[in-house]
Amino acid sequence: MFEKSLYDLIRGLRNHKGNEKEYIQESLRECRKEIRSQDMNLKATALLKITYLEMFGYDMSWASFNVLEVMSSQIYGQKKVGYLAAIQSFRPDTEVLMLAENLLKKDLTSPTPVVITLPLVAIPHVVNPSMANSLLSDLLPRLTHSHAAIRKKTIVTLYRLALVYPETLRPAWPKIKERLQDENEDPSVTSAIVNVVCELGWRRPQDFLPLAPRLFDLLVAGGNNWMAIKLIKLFATLTPLEPRLIKKLLPPLTTIIKTTPAMSLLYECIHGIIQGGILDSIEGTTEGEEVARLCVGKLRSMLVVEGDPNLKFVALLAFQKIVTSHPHLVSLHQDVILECIDDPDISIRMRALDLAVGMVNPENVAMIVERLLRQLFEAPVATAADDITNDRGMHNGVEPAADSDDEGAGEALRPAERKSSLPPPLPEEYRVNAIRSILEICSRDTYANLSDFDWYLDVLVKLVKACPTVQPSSTNDDSLSDDSRDNRDISYAIGRELQNVAVRVKSMRTEAAAAAQFLLLTDSRDKLFPAHGNGGRGVLGYCAWIAGEYAPFLTSPEAVLDSLLHSSTTRLPPPTLAISIHAILKLVTHICGSGMTWTPHRRTTTALLLAKTIHFLEPLASHPALEVQERAVEYLELLRLAAEAATGHPASDEAFAEPPLLLTQALPALFTGMELNPVAPGALRKVPPPADIDLDAPINPNLAAILRAAEEDDLSEELQDGFEIFYKQRPEGIAISDSAVSAAARLEAALKSDLSSSYQNPSPVEDDATTARRRAERRERYKDDPFYIASDEDSGSGSQMHRIIKNSNGGEEIDIDAIPIMDLELEHGELLRAAAPAKKKASRRRVEIVADENLGGDGEDASRPDPVRPVPARGKKSVLLVDSSGLGSLSLEGDSGGTLDIEQREAEEKALREVERLRLEMQRASERIQAKEEGVVVRKKKKKRGKEGDAPPVAVEEGVAAKPKKKKRQIDMTDAAVPA
Amino acid sequence: MINAVLVFNNNGQPRLTKFYTQLDTSVQQRLISEIFTLVANRPNSSCNFLPLPPLLAGSSTTPSPTAQHNDTPSLVTYRHYATLYFIIISTSTESPLALLDLIQVYVEALDRLFENVCELDLIFNFETLHATLAEMIVGGVVVETGLERVVEGVKSQGRVAKRPTGDSGVGSLGRLGALGREGIWVGR
Known part of the structure; x- marks a missing residue:
């Protein structure tokens, strides 16, 4: 049989364009055969081939034993192939790992340096705690190997060992420290140690403080920029613990900043100064001012002078870190930062956007927002092709394809030319981010930065047009919380801002209502909403709420009502529709409820209006969403009553005629009570629980006995009496009264029957004395049973309405005064709090902004835990994450620091893996x-x-x-x- | 630390995959294709830092504001040479600009080893590609940044095979030496 080398495989792959998959499958079959052969050469070649194919996603876990065979070969070339295959293919669950241990030990003690290197490089990929324990003794002597390359690789391998088995550091750390302190050590070994110390450093900075002098010397000695970068990173984690370091570090750092030609080192110096809190601790001193100015000046030059997108990106990152502590320093450079908001590179834009949010102040808020607005409206809308999720790579995965020789694979590797290209269309993610940033900039600290609310309302209305299209999701809107809805559709956030302004800023209510009206009117919707797609629709619900709540502020409530009654409203998502229905009722109440004389003309218009509304609501009474259905049914009844009252009420043209009381008094009383005020999120939790309520006391002490009794009870009897009567023998009166009788008539009938049939009177159906007695007995038995709903005594007679009324009136007299009501004492607290403007200016209009109402102090009250707040769940581990948390408990300096629970952790992880495996299964x-x-x-x-x-x-x-x-x-x- | 080093070409064909954590092959492939999608959509004038691919972004926990670093990979750095993309995924303990230099050293070392390296060399000698990387990065930690030492280290493991002559039918094999001199930051 003809055997292929790796070269033949790749050539073959390239010659089988179009049917690579079959070719690979065939090759894999050959490899399976070859790998079982006794010829080591053939075996190794086959392994190399499947390792190559593994790169394209072809599983090679089946070959793990063969990997081991090749690893143990005596020939270096074959051994190398075996180790490479092990690195690429061994997973935590690979079973042959146990067998590999001895081989690794043997190769570690090999006299040939290149052979030692193989296990050193492979161990970090395959190591597990038990293996680490056994390999440790063989690794430690390698720290003093004569070859520098072996020493530095050993150090790193020991670090990876420590990650899975922290005990490693007990014997290893003193030796590593020795290497670090040795001034005659090879610089590349020192550099590797610094890299490892930098990784360890952020976990346990306190253990590395004693090393500071040596590290400082290394930094000052210079010569190696790579190492200097790591040293600075390390010092940034040490300075918060040892403030004296700052004084010592500043001179060398400033020297580097001033003199180094290496941008990466310069950047890390500045970054280190910011990150290490050096800027904060020297603030106020002349020296501090100078350093801060130097850093920010250098960052500015990275943005402007270099014109390199990478430098721009990192400079913005650094600015971002300063902005939280020194916003004034950053806003000095807002000119160049805002330039970056228009950068063609989206990554840079995103950074600049984040930064803009941080550096906003009352002076520049308008400028920043205008700039973002301009960008949102000028950039072309990203097409579906630009969306990365539509890319083929996402759907098909990467298949090995035969690329022909002339495709450019032979081209020497040069950096790709930087071509200037047109500004890319804004991806939706960016649009959403920009809109969210605008909202955040403006609403920060209850509108502390804002003085011109006219302008803000204008911005909000404009933003609606910029909303990207939202994909209709399969999940029901009902189930979404506010937050998740915001994440899906930014227009909800815009709507909430409108509502917020309307509620909080009383002086702007007219304008807010006008904006809502503008957005609601169907005539103007074309202009205000995006031309394509369904973006911006989320704002409608909030507008409807504003229009309803602040109906008196509307300039033309009739037009708004017409728009809300438009058939397109019924197609809105259920939560929005429910709000709209509510708003409709409020608007109707407002329009019809004026106390002016009741003329025939007014009677006609009112009746027409009510009829129109009823016509709109009727189909909604069978809407699939329960919230919508419930509101529609309730309001239909109310409006039918109102319509009847309106048509039946005598009108007069001459004398003053009183309009029907239902319209002027009853309906408005439903909505005009107290002013609605914003309430702080935690306020409800601060209401202290009544002292006389013991939540632990059982409501019914002998619940268990009752439950048992209920089980023993004859079920068939129950069925006959309760269920049968209720479900099967439904009185026909209900069906009739539902549709035929008018609402008023029903109400009257209900009242009458309420008078005639009293609570005590037995119903005519219950003529059988034995049944009655049995029922009375059972009622007595179940008196306190929370699971037992007493069947209606009169389930055969009376209409539905009758029952409802009777239950609410004829039952036990409710003593309203006896209901315990907490006095919230809201009136005593400050209801209105003027947002203190940061700087008083003559030109600035003072706007009263209502702050959130709260009980007591502003702080979170721990006395009552929030029952709703989710417990912060342990986040899922990132796929690439190398967990170093085990190091946190190990003290390097002390003899016996924290107790280690490696085995327990291992067991835990094993259990977790098992759970995951079962879940997958x-x-x-x-x-x-x-x-x-x-x-x-x-x-x-x-x-x-x-x-x-x-x-x-x-x-x-x-x-x-x-x-x-x-x-x-x-x-x-x-x-x-x-x-x- | 460095979590992964990837090399793939303009079509997303992997040329080197090195993950410093043990990862399912299918997850590896998904990550490669996600990063390829991100990188392929970028104009050449963009900066060399990628947003996190969905696979990494979704599971990354929000770091506590007090902690400077954490174990979560947060940085995806790439460089584009002719037909190849070089990608490094790392945590916040690495310096972004230094990583760009590191890729540069890697490519220069390959260029030394292959004398005018091109994608074909890397396709046929993926073992050497791995060996060179192993001289520079062990277990996710950088061990060597000196060009000479890296080249020396690889050469000590044996002769570096040249690209089969039959395949070098392409004429435009310009020198990569120019590239070595024009490193963006004199970081070394």
């Missing part, structure tokens, strides 16, 4: 079942699983559950069909 099992609904297939799986024995019974359960469920559904359907 369950998921796969359920997917299989979904894919193959056929019962036969499921049963087959079940058998197979049963044989394996150790597999979780999930799949079986699923399989069993799947069948009866289907059956059950059928029954349900037939059941449902019967009454229909």
